[in-house]
Amino acid sequence: MTETGINEAGLESCIYCGACFRYCILGVYSELDGIELKSLVSGVTRIARKGYRSGKDDRIKELLERCTLQGYCDKVCPAMVKPLLRNKIAKKSIEEGK
Ligand code: SF4
Numbered sequence: 001m002t003e004t005g006i007n008e009a010g011l012e013s014c015i016y017c018g019a020c021f022r023y024c025i026l027g028v029y030s031e032l033d034g035i036e037l038k039s040l041v042s043g044v045t046r047i048a049r050k051g052y053r054s055g056k057d058d059r060i061k062e063l064l065e066r067c068t069l070q071g072y073c074d075k076v077c078p079a080m081v082k083p084l085l086r087n088k089i090a091k092k093s094i095e096e097g098k
Helices: 037-050 058-064 072-076 082-097
Strands: none
Touching: 037 058, 037 082, 058 082, 072 082
């Protein structure tokens, strides 16, 4: 695994269907405060890839705070992405503020 594991997350296969959040076992993404699932996925993916931008990414950060890394998303992804790893990397980036 690379330092961040980003290559193992398979992000290039993502079709932005939103299943990883829609079917979260905790049900915490049924209400998204106006943001679309697709935008949430692309925001989290961008943070995982390129890093967190304080201010610009604050809404995504707030929504991602609902994720407790249960990993059910990995089971529902139809595209061989590892959303759990994607979320972990994005959370780490947010935590480190970069
Ligand atoms: S990670 Fe998988 S489930 Fe989530 S949006 Fe991409 S393709 Fe869909």
